[in-house]
Amino acid sequence: MISNYYMPTKVLMGSDCVVRNSGLLRQLGRKALLVTGRQSAKQNGSEKDMKEALGSAGIEYAVFDRVMSNPTIACVYEGAALARENKVDFIIGIGGGSPMDAAKAIALLAAQDIEEQDLFSGNYPNKVLPMAFVPTTAGTGSEVTPYSILTNDQAQTKTSIASEFLFPRMAFLDARYTQSLSAVTTINTALDALSHAVEGMLSVKASRISDALAINSIRMIMECMPALRESFKAGDPGKVDLRQREILLQASLIAGMVIAQTGTTVVHAMGYSLTYFHDIDHGRANGLLLAEYLKLVEQENPELAGRILTGMNFSTAEEFKALTDELLGHKEALTEKEIMEYSRKTLKTKNMDNCLVKPDQEEIEQIYVSSFQS
Amino acid sequence: MISNYYMPTKVLMGSDCVVRNSGLLRQLGRKALLVTGRQSAKQNGSEKDMKEALGSAGIEYAVFDRVMSNPTIACVYEGAALARENKVDFIIGIGGGSPMDAAKAIALLAAQDIEEQDLFSGNYPNKVLPMAFVPTTAGTGSEVTPYSILTNDQAQTKTSIASEFLFPRMAFLDARYTQSLSAVTTINTALDALSHAVEGMLSVKASRISDALAINSIRMIMECMPALRESFKAGDPGKVDLRQREILLQASLIAGMVIAQTGTTVVHAMGYSLTYFHDIDHGRANGLLLAEYLKLVEQENPELAGRILTGMNFSTAEEFKALTDELLGHKEALTEKEIMEYSRKTLKTKNMDNCLVKPDQEEIEQIYVSSFQS
Incomplete structure (x- = not known):
């Protein structure tokens, strides 16, 4: 009966939990990169709520809203470049599994240089930007996992980066965002x-x-x-x-x-x-x-x-x-x-x-x- | 249905898990204070295992083995003074609820000055030495809680310090230590x-x-x-x-x-x-x-x-x-x-x-x- 347990993410739940807990975001830094898909975060109200929370917490932000379904490696390197360019302190992932998994890889690649061929090795130092996640589908669970699953064209499949550094620091679960699915x-x-x-x-x-x-x-x-x-x-x-x-x-x-x-x-x-x-x-x-x-x-x-x-x-x-x-x-x-x-x-x-x-x-x-x- | 969730402790389980995972302790620092009761950690093998793990991880340590059942406030101030004197980076709590709860208060009081009358307020900054715990009874669960429960003679009862900073960073669960109870x-x-x-x-x-x-x-x-x-x-x-x-x-x-x-x-x-x-x-x-x-x-x-x-x-x-x-x-x-x-x-x-x-x-x-x- 050997089994270990680790899941350090702080989970906040309930209607309006993003805005109600905006003060918590300040623990993560003073400037954020919002990582989202092209449409859904705008349509379901989650991006608006997060921007309101960031505003009331006095946190600046940039937006990377170009994550596609089953995000590619190119996509996460592009997001990481934007994070570095904007010198953000932390990453906010909003969406289903695709934006959240992309946000994890972006948080990693913004904090350290990793060559594409080493990305799936999991062998890197504990350097990653802290993350706050807002799931807008009820399926992936990515907000409480240490996995980032990306499209790997070289292996012609989806491959996961697995590292316990990839647990988000906090997750906000508001089921209202899933109503427009x-x-x-x-x-x-x-x-x-x-x-x-x-x-x-x-x-x-x-x-x-x-x-x-x-x-x-x-x-x-x-x-x-x-x-x-x-x-x-x-x-x-x-x-x-x-x-x-x-x-x-x-x-x-x-x-x-x-x-x-x-x-x-x-x-x-x-x-x-x-x-x-x-x-x-x-x-x-x-x-x-x-x-x-x-x-x-x-x-x-x-x-x-x-x-x-x-x-x-x-x-x-x-x-x-x-x-x-x-x-x-x-x-x-x-x-x-x-x-x-x-x-x-x-x-x-x-x-x-x-x-x-x-x-x-x-x-x-x-x-x-x-x-x-x- | 509003309910939050947070339990960031990494839990390692199984026979010999302390020695097998000794490398993890290095994440917490280079010098530790072992906090135990007077006898049990010596008798059940847990202190010996921890000392072996610290030795193989190259971590120095001091020992505070004076925690009594239902530890007093005086006891945790005494432990914290020893932690400061020895300039330790982290605290190791070994025992049942009493040594573990005392170890939490010691980790807090070693990292910041708190007057006795403010100890139970929970209102202090996030400054606490990191902790690794080894429960040697199967009852308290203190290894995964944010509570330190101390004897409060002023209120003539036991009173808890509750702060999410008090979650240990890691816990090692080896049931062999409970065999001598x-x-x-x-x-x-x-x-x-x-x-x-x-x-x-x-x-x-x-x-x-x-x-x-x-x-x-x-x-x-x-x-x-x-x-x-x-x-x-x-x-x-x-x-x-x-x-x-x-x-x-x-x-x-x-x-x-x-x-x-x-x-x-x-x-x-x-x-x-x-x-x-x-x-x-x-x-x-x-x-x-x-x-x-x-x-x-x-x-x-x-x-x-x-x-x-x-x-x-x-x-x-x-x-x-x-x-x-x-x-x-x-x-x-x-x-x-x-x-x-x-x-x-x-x-x-x-x-x-x-x-x-x-x-x-x-x-x-x-x-x-x-x-x-x-």
Whole structure:
């Protein structure tokens, strides 16, 4: 029973928590770089609130609003150059996983020189600008993880920088910002969070602490499932009300605390190819694959699968598969050749060592095949 | 659903974790003050391991081994003077709650001048020596809380310094150190941890995160209850084996993470008088009072009591009372006058505001009376 625990981020929650806690930002410095995507932070009110908080705290800022989905290495070097040019003391990341993960790499690259080929090594001194994060989706949990996941064109996949220096110093969780998400994004991000909680329990690094958090996160997301299903059917994000969005945002936070300890498994590794080669949204990719992997776990380690499924209020992985099928709608097509290639790529990832149930190449191929059958 | 979360301590676990992670201590400085009780750290091997770790990390140290049970204010000023005299960079606390709580106050008083009358105000700048803790009982959770609880002779009770600067930077959990505890101390400390988990769920600051952790801690402690009962009956601490001691130490850690978020309730407030005036061990004091308070909660908020009791695998608070009665043996006697005085003292504590179910004076008196009936 050896397991360590570390998650030093201070988490503030509740409506208007950014403005209410503006004084805290002063602990991080006198000038900030706001890192956001192109649109969403402007539309959902989070950027406006942060600017108001910075104003009342007397903190200057510059803005880098050019983070794309699945941010590239070029993007984070560009952001870091802007941070240096403006001599900022700290980084504020606002958005879903893409702006937050980019903000982490920017905070690192603004504080020290790292060559592109060394970026994913994790071997650098503890020099990083402090960070404050505002998640505006309920899925990634990046606000409480030490991971920055970037598009790695050289390896033709997404690769993570993992370093405990990358934990943000503070995170502000205000579920109102998730109200302007589409129904599809609401669902995909919820499936991402669910995947984190489930994969945390399937990790060799799972502990009593991470399992306690994971089961609770699973229960919270399942509590919102009827609303998510309604939302999918009606194509209306409004079917998930603010109270449920608060539950989902906390569930995503808790699932982030889980993977901060456990890392992710083969599901994430398999999903990265779907995102890299087919532009399938990250949460959707995990949602597509999770049930079929859980079926394998059910065969190989029924006790483990049972604990997860009980948390979902299901008896079999097949019931969970029916739920994800319902939420994911029409599925993309993969060729046999693609499946073989992605399976080979998956087998080479560190995520394989992290799996309590390790699938072989044939099993990975079968998970891809079954996951994309309608 | 407003609730914040913060617990920045890095926790290392497992047999020999102090020596295995000696390099981490270098992050805290080049010279340390070891703060311990008079005997236990020498007897259970923890001090020897820490000295070996410091040796291999090339860190100098001085030793302050004069912390008594329920440490006084004089004691922590004395320790701080020694820390200053030796110009140490950081503080290492080894022991149960008393040495760890003293070590926190010493770390604070070594870093800044605070007059005795201001010590409990919590209003001072963020200046404190960094700390590394080694709990050698499975009860207090002090290694992951921002509280230092000291004997306050002026107020004739125990009073806490609460400041988020007081979180230790790291904690090393090796259950072997708890193997030399007596059966009675093993039981009393387990009841302390159980009380933390239960009181966390009874706090107005309870959240989804703290409840998830609390329920798990309760389940883990209850899992060890058969062994604790055997141990009590036989007067033999060996009936609680190393695996169960690991579970209890993690349960105590998790319960500490809970009260770091939620604080404690009327049970702790009532218990402080028992410790101050009757020298009743802190864990035993909580154990004596918890069941009767839970009976009141069962009346006033059956849903809340039900969630806690379900975690214990009990249907009624009466069943829990039978368990604690069994574990606590012969009870001390309180006079009517004492009960009235302690009840008045309890009502004046901040802990009252923290209770989801707030007892009035008469109810507090009744809890004392019923708790001490055989």
